[in-house]
Amino acid sequence: MQAFTLLNGLVAPLDRANVDTDAIIPKQFLKSIRRTGFGPYLFDEWRYLDHGEPEMDCSQRPLNMDFVLNKPHYQGAQILLARENFGCGSSREHAPWALEDFGFRAIIAPSFADIFYNNCFKNGILPIVLPAETVDRLFKELADGYRLTIDLAAQTITTPNAATLAFTIDETRKYRLLNGLDDIALSLLHADKIAAYENGRAKRAPWLFASNLK
Amino acid sequence: MPGKTLYDKLWEDHVVHTEDDGSSLIYIDRHLVHEVTSPQAFDGLRLAGRKPWRIDRNLAVADHNVPTTAREQGIADPVSRLQVETLDNNCAEFGITEFAMTDPRQGIVHVIGPEQGATLPGMTVVCGDSHTSTHGASGALAFGIGTSEVEHVLATQCLVQKKAKNLLIKLNGPVGLGVTAKDIVLAIIGTIGTAGGNGYTIEFAGEAIRNLSMEGRMTVCNMAIEAGARAGLVAVDEVTIDYYRDRPYSPKGEHWFMAERYWQRLYSDADAVFDKVIELDATAIKPQVTWGTSPELVVAVDGCIPDPMLETEGGKRQSMQRALEYMGLQAGQAITDIQVDKVFIGSCTNSRIEDLRAAADIAKGKKIAGNIKLALVVPGSGLVKRQAEAEGLDKIFIEAGFEWREPGCSMCLAMNADKLEEGERCASTSNRNFEGRQGYGGRTHLVSPAMAAAAAVAGHFIDVRQL
Numbered sequence: 263m264q265a266f267t268l269l270n271g272l273v274a275p276l277d278r279a280n281v282d283t284d285a286i287i288p289k290q291f292l293k294s295i296r297r298t299g300f301g302p303y304l305f306d307e308w309r310y311l312d313h314g315e316p317e318m319d320c321s322q323r324p325l326n327m328d329f330v331l332n333k334p335h336y337q338g339a340q341i342l343l344a345r346e347n348f349g350c351g352s353s354r355e356h357a358p359w360a361l362e363d364f365g366f367r368a369i370i371a372p373s374f375a376d377i378f379y380n381n382c383f384k385n386g387i388l389p390i391v392l393p394a395e396t397v398d399r400l401f402k403e404l405a406d407g408y409r410l411t412i413d414l415a416a417q418t419i420t421t422p423n424a425a426t427l428a429f430t431i432d433e434t435r436k437y438r439l440l441n442g443l444d445d446i447a448l449s450l451l452h453a454d455k456i457a458a459y460e461n462g463r464a465k466r467a468p469w470l471f472a473s474n475l476k
Numbered sequence: 477m478p479g480k481t482l483y484d485k486l487w488e489d490h491v492v493h494t495e496d497d498g499s500s501l502i503y504i505d506r507h508l509v510h511e512v513t514s515p516q517a518f519d520g521l522r523l524a525g526r527k528p529w530r531i532d533r534n535l536a537v538a539d540h541n542v543p544t545t546a547r548e549q550g551i552a553d554p555v556s557r558l559q560v561e562t563l564d565n566n567c568a569e570f571g572i573t574e575f576a577m578t579d580p581r582q583g584i585v586h587v588i589g590p591e592q593g594a595t596l597p598g599m600t601v602v603c604g605d606s607h608t609s610t611h612g613a614s615g616a617l618a619f620g621i622g623t624s625e626v627e628h629v630l631a632t633q634c635l636v637q638k639k640a641k642n643l644l645i646k647l648n649g650p651v652g653l654g655v656t657a658k659d660i661v662l663a664i665i666g667t668i669g670t671a672g673g674n675g676y677t678i679e680f681a682g683e684a685i686r687n688l689s690m691e692g693r694m695t696v697c698n699m700a701i702e703a704g705a706r707a708g709l710v711a712v713d714e715v716t717i718d719y720y721r722d723r724p725y726s727p728k729g730e731h732w733f734m735a736e737r738y739w740q741r742l743y744s745d746a747d748a749v750f751d752k753v754i755e756l757d758a759t760a761i762k763p764q765v766t767w768g769t770s771p772e773l774v775v776a777v778d779g780c781i782p783d784p785m786l787e788t789e790g791g792k793r794q795s796m797q798r799a800l801e802y803m804g805l806q807a808g809q810a811i812t813d814i815q816v817d818k819v820f821i822g823s824c825t826n827s828r829i830e831d832l833r834a835a836a837d838i839a840k841g842k843k844i845a846g847n848i849k850l851a852l853v854v855p856g857s858g859l860v861k862r863q864a865e866a867e868g869l870d871k872i873f874i875e876a877g878f879e880w881r882e883p884g885c886s887m888c889l890a891m892n893a894d895k896l897e898e899g900e901r902c903a904s905t906s907n908r909n910f911e912g913r914q915g916y917g918g919r920t921h922l923v924s925p926a927m928a929a930a931a932a933v934a935g936h937f938i939d940v941r942q943l
C-alpha cells in the first residue's frame with residue numbers, strides 16, 4: 263500500500279450528500295477479475311451518457327460534460343471535496359479501489375459511511391472529517407486551480423490563503439497510513455526473520471529448496 | 477512434558493515469529509495457484525510494486541474453468557476464458573511455473589500436487605481453495621486460504637495464523653469388502669456433522685485409515701473441510717514414503733534419504749494429548765449415499781431416508797425438510813429406489829487412478845441403464861488419464877456408455893460447460909451436495925466411485941456389495 267505523508271493536490275468538488283457506493287462504482291463492474299482498473303468506471307452513470315459495462319473502452323464513450331470531474335480544470339485532481347455521508351451503501355471495496363485508481367488520495371467530507379471509511383485506509387486513501395461549516399467554506403472558496411496541502415503527521419490542512427485547519431484521526435490508522443503498512447507490509451517488517459527461517463530450514467530440509475519446478 | 481501430536485510437530489517446524497496475542501507468522505513451503513482465486517492477488521502485487529518472495533515455492537494450474545471436451549478449440553465462454561488467460565499471463569509475468577491447459581500434466585490442483593511430488597510430507601501447503609486439506613494425507617499441514625491471503629503468501633511466503641486445536645478421529649477395525657475411503661469419510665461426517673471439526677485440525681488414524689492407499693487417504697482428508705476442519709492429517713508410514721519415491725519433484729539421491737529420515741518422525745507421539753478424541757467402529761460402515769443438501773445428511777445404501785418429524789431439534793428438522801423438498805424425496809423412501817439421471821465420476825475427491833479402477837471394475841462388460849442421460853468420467857489429471865488409458869479403462873467406460881473426458885473440476889462445481897439441468901438427479905463422486913452446486917436446481921447424491929458406476933449400470937442406487 264502506498265504511504266500517505268504530505269500531499270499538495272488539486273481539489274475537485276462533488277456537491278451532493280449521500281453519494282453511495284453504487285454511484286461510486288456500479289454493480290456490473292464487480293464481475294471483474296481485477297482489483298485495479300476501476301478508475302475509468304468511477305461514477306460511471308454520472309460521467310458518461312451511455313450505459314457502462316465491464317471491459318468497455320471508455321475513451322470511446324460519450325462524456326457527460328456537465329459532470330464536475332469531466333471539467334478540464336479538475337483533471338488530475340487528487341483530493342475530493344464531498345458532502346455528508348459519503349460512501350454509503352454496500353461494503354464493496356471496489357469503491358475505494360475505483361477512487362484510488364482514478365487518482366484520489368484524500369477525501370474531505372463532514373461525514374463518511376462507516377464501512378467505506380474503513381475500506382479507504384486499507385487502500386491508501388485518507389478520509390478526512392471536518393465540521394460541516396468548514397467544508398461549506400471550502401466549497402465556497404474553491405476556484406480554478408484550488409489546491410490544498412494535507413500533512414498527515416501534523417494532522418493539518420493548509421489552504422491557498424495560508425489558513426491551517428486541524429483534523430483528527432485514530433493513532434493506529436495514522437501510523438499504518440504514514441508508513442504505508444498493509445497486512446503484507448506488517449509481515450514484511452519481519453523479512454529478516456523470514457529469511458533467517460528460510461536459511462535454517464534449507465539446512466534442516468535441503469530437499470525443499472533443491473528442486474526448482476519446471 | 478506430554479508428547480506432541482503430528483499437528484503440533486508440523487506447526488512448530490514452521491513458526492517464523494509469534495506475536496504477544498498468540499498469532500504466528502507461519503512459513504509456507506508450497507503455494508498452489510489456480511485461476512479463480514488468484515487474479516486480484518496478482519493485481520495487488522502489481523499495484524504495490526511487490527515481487528513474489530520466492531518464486532519456486534509456487535505452482536499454478538488452471539482447473540475450475542477448463543472444458544473437458546475439444547480442448548484444442550479453447551474455451552468458449554468468454555468469462556471463463558479470461559480467467560484462464562489471466563492466470564497464464566500472471567504466471568508468465570511473475571515467472572511462476574504453470575501447467576497450462578494443454579500441458580499433459582494439467583489437472584485438478586489437488587490431484588497434481590501429490591502426483592508431481594510438488595506437495596510432500598512435512599510441508600505446509602496452501603491454495604486459494606478449501607479442498608487443499610487433501611494434501612494432509614501425506615502428513616503435510618495443508619489448508620485453503622482467501623484471495624487476500626493468496627497475495628500475502630505470494631509476497632511474504634508466510635501467513636498469519638492462530639493454532640487450531642487437536643482432534644483425533646480413530647477408526648477401529650478394518651472396513652468390510654466394498655467399503656471405500658469415501659464411505660469412511662461420509663460416515664464420519666454423518667456422525668460428527670459438518671461443524672464437528674470447527675476450530676480443529678483433524679488427524680485420521682486407526683486400522684481402517686492405515687489400510688488405505690495414499691489415494692484413499694487423500695479422499696478422506698479432502699473432505700475434512702466438509703467436517704468443518706480446515707486441515708486433515710494422516711501420519712506418515714511406509715505407504716506414504718513408497719508413494720513419493722520417484723515422483724517428478726520428489727527429493728533425489730542423498731536428499732531422498734534425508735527427507736525419508738525427517739518424514740519418519742511425522743506421527744503423533746503415543747503420549748500426545750488431543751483436545752478431543754472420537755472413536756468409530758469401522759467394521760460397521762456400509763457404502764454411503766447422501767440424500768440431502770449437506771454432506772452430513774447421509775445414510776447407508778441399504779437404509780431409508782430419515783423422517784424429519786423424528787428429529788427433536790427444531791433447526792435441524794427444518795433443514796431436513798427443506799433438503800427433502802429440494803431433492804424431491806420423501807421420508808421413508810428406500811435409497812435403492814432412487815433413480816438417477818446423470819452420473820459424475822471425478823473431482824479432487826475421487827478422480828485418481830484407483831478411483832477409476834474401482835469404477836471400471838463395476839462397469840466392465842456392462843451397459844449404463846436406459847434412464848441415464850449422461851455418465852461422465854473425468855480423470856483428475858492428464859497423467860491419470862494416460863495411466864487409465866494404458867490400462868484400458870477408457871475402453872471399458874466407453875463400451876459401457878460412459879463419456880471419457882479431459883481432466884479438470886468439471887461437474888464438481890459446474891463452472892465449465894458440464895452441469896446438471898434443473899431437477900436432474902446425479903450420483904456424484906464429488907464432495908459437495910449443496911443446492912445448485914452442480915447446476916441450477918440440480919440434485920446431487922455423494923457416493924464412492926464404485927457406487928456411482930453401479931448406479932449408472934442399474935439406473936438407481938444399488939449396494940455394490942451385492943454385485
Ligand code: SF4
Nearest residue numbers: 607823824885888889
Ligand atoms: S474438483 Fe471440485 S472441490 Fe475439487 S478443487 Fe475442483 S471445484 Fe473444488
